[in-house]
Amino acid sequence: MKYLIAVFLLLALLSLTLTVHATEITVFAAASLTDSLKQIAATYEKTSGDKIVFNFGASSTLARQIEEGAPADIFFSADEAKMDGLQKKNLIDAATRKSRLGNLLVVVVPDDSRLEIKSAAGLTNAAVKKIALADTRAVPAGVYAKAWLEKQQVWPAIEPRVVPTENVRGALAAVESGDVEAGVVYKTDAGISRKVKVAYEVPAADAPKISYPMALVTDSKHADAAKKFLDYLASEEAGQTFRQFGFILSE
Numbered sequence: 030m031k032y033l034i035a036v037f038l039l040l041a042l043l044s045l046t047l048t049v050h051a052t053e054i055t056v057f058a059a060a061s062l063t064d065s066l067k068q069i070a071a072t073y074e075k076t077s078g079d080k081i082v083f084n085f086g087a088s089s090t091l092a093r094q095i096e097e098g099a100p101a102d103i104f105f106s107a108d109e110a111k112m113d114g115l116q117k118k119n120l121i122d123a124a125t126r127k128s129r130l131g132n133l134l135v136v137v138v139p140d141d142s143r144l145e146i147k148s149a150a151g152l153t154n155a156a157v158k159k160i161a162l163a164d165t166r167a168v169p170a171g172v173y174a175k176a177w178l179e180k181q182q183v184w185p186a187i188e189p190r191v192v193p194t195e196n197v198r199g200a201l202a203a204v205e206s207g208d209v210e211a212g213v214v215y216k217t218d219a220g221i222s223r224k225v226k227v228a229y230e231v232p233a234a235d236a237p238k239i240s241y242p243m244a245l246v247t248d249s250k251h252a253d254a255a256k257k258f259l260d261y262l263a264s265e266e267a268g269q270t271f272r273q274f275g276f277i278l279s280e
Contacts, residue, residue: 161212
């Protein structure tokens, strides 16, 4: 009986120690990273004892929140421009900055759609009355999509049909609901939905290079723990998970 009590007390003490030393790391990350990062964090938490808390959204919104002083330890952006903006203001630790991932754009339609879209010009079809895009003025997915459509010289014809959304997941949801005939999202977003299908995959050469950088936020209150998680995000183990979700690992 005394042995059982001793074991119980030891386990309780270990549990208390882990609780006391666990660090809560706040990660501001692009919406398109939601599923992959949740899986990676679940694995990391089991071995590190730290807790990973996410704030997912459009990279433009997240960058603005950091500029306004929102508490964050790590920023994981869907484009280099948003990270550049924070670096110019010394709001991220440039020494920790790393371009981790790439992605591709795809045109998606509802799973039961009969539309055939074999190029950007296919979006000018009269049957495509509404096209969901993340906000083309600020959100990386929308900025990338607009640049592609401009390069293909179809933007003037498509612009009046665009339904802007808060982020890329919003564009995906609009297609899933059937509220629009098509949308332009990341290939990784299309991969997690059973309600849409890829009508056209944009060749990498036809679109801007899509790059996801990550870095420590300068005002991080848990810099040491955050750097360890950044190292894990750069590891081969995390890379395997990113690959599973369709991301391209940067060289």
